[in-house]
Amino acid sequence: MSTEPWTIETICETLGSPVLSQRFLGEINKAPVDQLVPVFGKWEGIAKCVLAAEARGRELAAADARGEELPGEWVDRTEWVMQEAARIRARGAA
DSSP, X not given: OOSSOOOHHHHHHHHOOHHHHHHHHHHHHHSOGGGHHHHHHHHHHXXXXXXXXXXXXXXXXXXXXXXXXXXXOOOOOHHHHHHHHHHHHHTTOO
16 A cells, blocks of 8 residues: 555455455444544554565565575474374264
């Protein structure tokens, strides 16, 4: 988002999910007048986190496309997933 101030509309657009947008609108519409600013601030923060995660995802995708090793500490959970799948199959789940 640019340096424009946040609005109800820009928060809804930034959330990128109809479910989240409806949740935000429900909270802002039901908030008592003295709670409007805190509720708005909460969702503004969530929208900012969404933008930051989107930017980080784009950075990682670009690095991957260039064949670069992705930054950060990556934990191999393959063994755990295999054990969990075996445990679930043993219980008879499909």
